[in-house]
Amino acid sequence: MKRVLIVDDSISVARQLEKILTASGEFDVVGHAKNGMEAIRMSQTESPEIICMDMNMPVMDGLTALRTLVASGKGYKVVMVTSLGGVGEKYQEALKLGALDVISKPFEEQSVLKTLRTL
Amino acid sequence: MAVKFFGQFLMEIGVISRDDLLKAVQLQESTNLKFGEIAMTMGFLTEAQIEKIHDAQRSEDLRFGDMALKLGLINVKQMQQILTRQKNGHLYIGEALIRVGALREADLPRYLDAFKADQAPYVVDGVAIPPAMPHIPLLEIFVDLTFKLLCRIADLPLRQGRCLESNDWPSGDVVAAMDFSGPVNGRYILAVSTKVQKALAKAILKEDNVDNEPQEVLQDTVMEFINIACGNIVAKATQLGLALEIHPPEILTIAPGKTTPKATRNLRFPMFLPDGDTLTLQVQIAP
Numbered sequence: 001m002k003r004v005l006i007v008d009d010s011i012s013v014a015r016q017l018e019k020i021l022t023a024s025g026e027f028d029v030v031g032h033a034k035n036g037m038e039a040i041r042m043s044q045t046e047s048p049e050i051i052c053m054d055m056n057m058p059v060m061d062g063l064t065a066l067r068t069l070v071a072s073g074k075g076y077k078v079v080m081v082t083s084l085g086g087v088g089e090k091y092q093e094a095l096k097l098g099a100l101d102v103i104s105k106p107f108e109e110q111s112v113l114k115t116l117r118t119l
Numbered sequence: 120m121a122v123k124f125f126g127q128f129l130m131e132i133g134v135i136s137r138d139d140l141l142k143a144v145q146l147q148e149s150t151n152l153k154f155g156e157i158a159m160t161m162g163f164l165t166e167a168q169i170e171k172i173h174d175a176q177r178s179e180d181l182r183f184g185d186m187a188l189k190l191g192l193i194n195v196k197q198m199q200q201i202l203t204r205q206k207n208g209h210l211y212i213g214e215a216l217i218r219v220g221a222l223r224e225a226d227l228p229r230y231l232d233a234f235k236a237d238q239a240p241y242v243v244d245g246v247a248i249p250p251a252m253p254h255i256p257l258l259e260i261f262v263d264l265t266f267k268l269l270c271r272i273a274d275l276p277l278r279q280g281r282c283l284e285s286n287d288w289p290s291g292d293v294v295a296a297m298d299f300s301g302p303v304n305g306r307y308i309l310a311v312s313t314k315v316q317k318a319l320a321k322a323i324l325k326e327d328n329v330d331n332e333p334q335e336v337l338q339d340t341v342m343e344f345i346n347i348a349c350g351n352i353v354a355k356a357t358q359l360g361l362a363l364e365i366h367p368p369e370i371l372t373i374a375p376g377k378t379t380p381k382a383t384r385n386l387r388f389p390m391f392l393p394d395g396d397t398l399t400l401q402v403q404i405a406p
Contacts, residue, residue: 009367010346011339012323056346058367083350090364106323106347108174 001028004116005048007039007065008032008081009057013105017052017081020109027116036065043069043076050119052103055082055090063093070098077119081105124278124393126212128234129222139221143212144393146219150210154183157204163197176271177347180264180355248282252386253404254303258282260355261307261402262388268348269390269398273318277398280389288373289387289399292316295341297349298366304405305383307352308371309345311398319344342368382406 004027008014014032021027030046033039037060039053051069055062062080069076080094083105094102101115126143129135135143155172158164164172164187172186179186184202187193193201213231216222222230246262248255262282269275288294291310298306311319320329320340329337349365356363379385380403388400 010343011336012320012343015336016324056365056367083346104178105350106174106177108171 001026002050002116003028003030003046003048004050004052005030005039005042005046006032007034007036007051007053007057007062009034009054013054013081016107017112020112021116024113026113034059036060036062036068039065040068043072043074049077050116051076051078052116053078053080055080055094063090063097066094066097066099079103079115079119081107124212125231125234126216127393127395128237129216129230132233134226134230135216135221139216139219142219143215143221146215147210147212150208150215152205152208154187154201154205157201158187158193158197161197161201161204163193163201168192173271177268178351180267180351246279246282248386249284252284253384256359257303257356257361258386258402258404260352260359262386262400264351264355265309265348265388265400266390268344268351272344272347273315273322275315275318275398276393277390278392280391280397282386282388285385285387285401286378288371288377288379289401290373291399293338293341294371294373295338295345295368296371297342297345297368299349299353299363300366301363302361303363306403306405307345307349308401308403309341309348309398310401311341312396314396315392315398316341338370342370379403380405 004021006014006017006029018029018032021029030048031042033042035057039051043051053062053065066078066080069078078099080099080102082102100119103112103115126140130137130140155164155169159166159169172183172190172192175186175190176183181189184198188195188198213222213227217224217227246259248258252258266277266279270277289308289310292313293316294308294310296306296308316337317329320332320337321327323340323343345368353363353365383406384404386402390398
């Protein structure tokens with residue numbers, strides 16, 4: 001099973017994502033970080049293969065954390081999660097910085113699984 | 120509360136009882152099918168397709184039928200058939216009250232006239248932002264999308280109140296806010312009751328029962344709703360050439376009697392539920 005780290009300040013979103021991924025039997029959720037800073041720390045201790053990360057978070061936002069995670073050279077497959085509906089500079093910047101995909105919130109079970117399976 | 124529904128008006132003037140109203144509402148609920156339900160009974164849509172349309176509606180401002188059309192799940196002819204059936208079969212509350220024996224048919228026109236007269240000062244045609252407010256086109260987006268998303272996501276039968284400028288903070292059991300910045304700076308504030316908070320939690324968590332959820336989770340779902348609403352608003356504002364940035368949501372604790380920061384302009388938009396419950400959206404524009 002692929003190891004996934006969920007990064008989102010919203011408990012409800014993290015819970016939904018974990019439910020979808022766990023129920024599929026294909027992914028092992030190894031942790032839940034509540035901001036970018038925690039994500040960087042937990043990526044070192046939990047060795048995830050995939051990181052599903054919100055963009056808009058307190059303490060450290062998703063894009064700042066993405067830069068550090070990509071620069072680490074560990075090859076994390078990062079997917080950003082956003083409520084911005086596919087517009088805005090942040091969305092494009094995430095892809096430019098190395099995010100492999102962007103999932104729009106609120107998300108559908110099948111689109112989440114499809115995105116993560118194709119990484 | 121000034122803005123009322125017809126059933127509530129009849130109850131307040133003593134024409135019908137609470138039980139009469141509940142019976143009539145129950146009859147309406149079992150009679151008036153939603154677009155998706157009718158489409159399903161007509162064999163045009165499956166339950167999974169309906170779920171897909173609901174999810175798509177959260178990211179794009181389209182009505183259910185229009186979204187079904189856009190996704191290629193129904194065609195124009197089917198859409199017209201569904202709308203005709205929905206319109207022809209709609210049971211209004213006055214007729215429902217007659218059917219449950221709470222109102223005489225001969226009295227209905229008289230009470231409808233009295234209701235219209237009572238509500239005349241509060242009728243809102245679309246979103247009317249006070250002309251003195253700055254950034255009216257942007258405020259219209261805030262108000263319009265919040266209302267639509269509350270109706271669609273939480274399935275709340277809301278009615279719009281009149282927009283007004285206010286220097287007071289909105290009150291509610293839960294008050295959540297999200298700051299926005301860019302060409303216009305300000306704060307989006309949503310104040311809701313515990314009941315509405317639970318309705319939002321059920322919709323966000325996709326759970327039928329949230330009674331045992333901790334307060335932390337319930338509050339989080341209100342914040343997630345405003346995250347979705349503001350995400351949609353930012354997307355729409357981009358079409359006006361306004362590149363707004365949103366910041367993480369938070370729960371506000373407002374001291375009694377505290378007024379809003381000086382020099383901010385505050386647009387208040389009340390929304391009403393049939394049981395008298397009120398939700399308030401307040402958009403605070405910084406100088």
